[in-house]
Amino acid sequence: MAVASQKDFFSGLMFMIVGGGFAWGAVDYEIGQAARMGPGYFPFMLGLLLVALGALVVLGSLRSGPPGGDKIGAFAWRPLVCILGANLVFGALLVGLPSIGLPAFGLIVALFALVIISSMAREGFSFKESMILAAILAAGSYVGFVYLLNLQFPVWPAFLTN
Amino acid sequence: MDLLNNLALGFGVAFTFQNLMYALIGCLFGTLVGVLPGLGPLATIAMLLPITYGLPPVAALIMLAGIYYGAQYGGSTTAILVNLPGESSSVVTVIDGYQMARKGRAGPALAAAGMGSFFAGCVGTLILAAFAAPLTELALEFGPAEYFSLMIVGLIGAVVLASGSLLKALAMIVLGLLLGLVGTDVNSGVARYSFDIPELTDGISFVAIAMGIFGYGEIISNLSQSDENREVFTDKVKGIMPTATDLKRMFPAVLRGTALGSALGILPGGGALLSAFAAYTIEKKTKLKPGEVPFGQGNIRGVAAPEAANNAGAQTSFIPLLTLGIPPNAVMALMVGAMTIHNIQPGPQVMTSNPELFWGLIASMWIGNAMLIILNLPLIGIWIKLLTVPYKWLFPAIVLFCAIGVYSTNNNSFDIWVVALFGLIGYGFIKLGCEPAPLLLGLILGPMMEEYLRRALLISRGDWSVFVTRPISAGLLVVAAILLTIVLLPSVKKKREEAFVED
Numbered sequence: 001m002a003v004a005s006q007k008d009f010f011s012g013l014m015f016m017i018v019g020g021g022f023a024w025g026a027v028d029y030e031i032g033q034a035a036r037m038g039p040g041y042f043p044f045m046l047g048l049l050l051v052a053l054g055a056l057v058v059l060g061s062l063r064s065g066p067p068g069g070d071k072i073g074a075f076a077w078r079p080l081v082c083i084l085g086a087n088l089v090f091g092a093l094l095v096g097l098p099s100i101g102l103p104a105f106g107l108i109v110a111l112f113a114l115v116i117i118s119s120m121a122r123e124g125f126s127f128k129e130s131m132i133l134a135a136i137l138a139a140g141s142y143v144g145f146v147y148l149l150n151l152q153f154p155v156w157p158a159f160l161t162n
Numbered sequence: 163m164d165l166l167n168n169l170a171l172g173f174g175v176a177f178t179f180q181n182l183m184y185a186l187i188g189c190l191f192g193t194l195v196g197v198l199p200g201l202g203p204l205a206t207i208a209m210l211l212p213i214t215y216g217l218p219p220v221a222a223l224i225m226l227a228g229i230y231y232g233a234q235y236g237g238s239t240t241a242i243l244v245n246l247p248g249e250s251s252s253v254v255t256v257i258d259g260y261q262m263a264r265k266g267r268a269g270p271a272l273a274a275a276g277m278g279s280f281f282a283g284c285v286g287t288l289i290l291a292a293f294a295a296p297l298t299e300l301a302l303e304f305g306p307a308e309y310f311s312l313m314i315v316g317l318i319g320a321v322v323l324a325s326g327s328l329l330k331a332l333a334m335i336v337l338g339l340l341l342g343l344v345g346t347d348v349n350s351g352v353a354r355y356s357f358d359i360p361e362l363t364d365g366i367s368f369v370a371i372a373m374g375i376f377g378y379g380e381i382i383s384n385l386s387q388s389d390e391n392r393e394v395f396t397d398k399v400k401g402i403m404p405t406a407t408d409l410k411r412m413f414p415a416v417l418r419g420t421a422l423g424s425a426l427g428i429l430p431g432g433g434a435l436l437s438a439f440a441a442y443t444i445e446k447k448t449k450l451k452p453g454e455v456p457f458g459q460g461n462i463r464g465v466a467a468p469e470a471a472n473n474a475g476a477q478t479s480f481i482p483l484l485t486l487g488i489p490p491n492a493v494m495a496l497m498v499g500a501m502t503i504h505n506i507q508p509g510p511q512v513m514t515s516n517p518e519l520f521w522g523l524i525a526s527m528w529i530g531n532a533m534l535i536i537l538n539l540p541l542i543g544i545w546i547k548l549l550t551v552p553y554k555w556l557f558p559a560i561v562l563f564c565a566i567g568v569y570s571t572n573n574n575s576f577d578i579w580v581v582a583l584f585g586l587i588g589y590g591f592i593k594l595g596c597e598p599a600p601l602l603l604g605l606i607l608g609p610m611m612e613e614y615l616r617r618a619l620l621i622s623r624g625d626w627s628v629f630v631t632r633p634i635s636a637g638l639l640v641v642a643a644i645l646l647t648i649v650l651l652p653s654v655k656k657k658r659e660e661a662f663v664e665d
Contacts, residue, residue: 008327011594015333022340022355029352035624039347039354042612046340053333060329072593076386080589083382083561084582090565091578107566114565115558121385122554133555137562151216151570 005061005070012057019050082121090114104158111138172521181224185526188225189533192232197239197545206233207496208372212567219504220519224526226500231530238275239545254442258464270404271465274412276535278470282420283531286477289424291524297485301510306617307628311638313611316488318642320603322649331600338601342608361576368499369571370580375598377564379588381557412466419467423474428481441471492599495606
């Protein structure tokens with residue numbers, strides 16, 4: 001059995017799995033009847049609908065697709081890991097992660113980490129360039145977000161301010 | 163003369179020094195981010211939402227409207243100068259706009275886009291003001307069954323007018339509806355799909371979802387493509403003003419575009435894309451005047467008409483949102499989210515309970531349009547400079563603004579984890595060829611739809627026929643059915659696929 005559109009095949013599969021998951025989860029809540037809907041009623045229906053739509057997408061993907069099989073292609077792991085990683089490290093450094101004993105380092109440290117890690121997403125990463133960019137952004141963010149917009153952040157590491 | 167009184171009230175609210183400043187800042191920021199390649203209005207608004215949190219509701223909405231128009235105009239600038247449409251509706255602007263830029267006429271192209279948009283914006287604002295009151299009265303007659311059917315029409319319309327696979331778009335809506343249900347059920351108090359995570363009992367923050375999918379997903383996808391073939395016409399922008407012949411030629415095109423855009427913008431699904439396409443097609447059908455450049459080679463009408471249509475549609479798409487409380491497209495869905503953050507539930511009651519806000523917003527839309535033309539024509543040089551900033555410096559900054567923005571939504575690091583997760587999901591959607599905009603629409607409408615369905619069936623004692631026995635509801639469902647059948651007809655289906663491929 002050949003798949004005519006790889007993209008459609010896997011997106012249909014994804015819809016079926018997610019829809020099935022929601023419907024299965026909804027069974028745990030009270031479903032009730034149409035006149036007195038329980039919290040599970042609407043998600044249960046939608047979950048089944050999503051499974052049905054997903055199945056149709058999968059069926060369609062077996063029958064027809066653009067020439068070349070509509071391949072998903074390689075994942076861009078490097079940008080994926082760097083961008084999301086930079087975001088996660090930023091969050092962890094900004095407010096700290098008590099569960100692993102990481103103290104809050106505040107905005108400035110988190111910002112440098114974010115800029116450096118996310119810059120690695122591209123070929124030709126230069127540490128010096130990233131540091132300069134981070135310094136400019138740090139100054140700008142301090143003035144813009146902390147001073148002008150008065151957003152509430154821990155700005156400096158907690159062990160320095162206390 | 164209610165219209166004039168109402169508009170006078172609106173301008174009274176909007177014309178304070180502070181609100182004018184917010185409109186100006188909104189336009190400025192909107193253009194600033196919107197001009198960056200690969201960031202459409204959706205991503206721009208999602209990113210800039212947090213800066214409006216601290217403001218009073220009226221000021222926040224005024225600023226958001228400014229951001230929206232700024233982002234749209236910024237998108238056109240990128241389309242013309244870099245051949246890179248920031249969003250689907252400026253795809254047609256690229257065709258003739260970029261050719262004009264290549265011939266050294268980027269200035270007049272940008273001016274045509276600006277003036278066309280401004281004119282269309284003025285007309286759109288008037289239509290919005292005129293239609294708001296009667297439609298609101300109609301809306302007050304709607305019961306839960308009508309609202310439910312109306313949402314079905316809205317969702318179906320959004321899918322029909324969008325590009326890409328119909329089935330996948332429908333599935334994305336349902337997925338959005340389901341994600342919208344995460345959190346505490348208002349009726350029973352049961353926390354659904356929260357996996358015992360306290361932050362999830364309030365639902366998934368829609369800002370985090372929007373930023374993850376539209377911000378991070380797009381950045382990752384942009385980074386995986388090389389941008390070597392990008393050509394920026396920076397040194398060639400000299401004269402801004404179009405010549406007298408240009409003006410004479412673009413004026414009727416702007417009129418046609420505005421009329422088309424205003425009509426299509428009211429339709430569910432927003433129609434910004436459709437109206438731009440339709441406007442361009444109509445211009446192409448008209449006869450060329452002697453000495454006029456053919457379409458596709460830099461005809462000014464090919465820039466002015468779609469831009470006018472686009473902006474008129476953007477304006478009138480506020481009508482269903484403000485009168486019925488139903489977002490017709492993903493951008494408006496974000497607006498609903500923004501209003502909810504400020505404790506405003508969009509819908510017919512806003513106009514009666516909060517007239518200052520309602521008319522102030524409408525007046526500020528016009529102000530936003532005026533700001534754009536004041537701001538953009540003289541500042542065009544600066545926006546162009548921005549386009550020459552290498553992407554390697556831009557994207558860490560964008561990632562940073564997303565992260566800061568999402569954190570400051572609730573001053574909670576939980577949203578930062580959520581945004582990363584949805585960044586991953588968003589990239590997955592791009593890889594699988596699933597258009598994410600319908601998901602956002604479903605996300606906003608999910609809880610509303612459930613509530614109206616529940617109420618409608620409670621009143622009818624579980625009888626589903628209530629949706630077809632009540633005339634307005636039945637009419638709306640018929641519209642939805644007709645829309646679906648039309649796009650599924652083989653001949654239309656083929657045309658539709660062609661129309662969205664042509665660029």
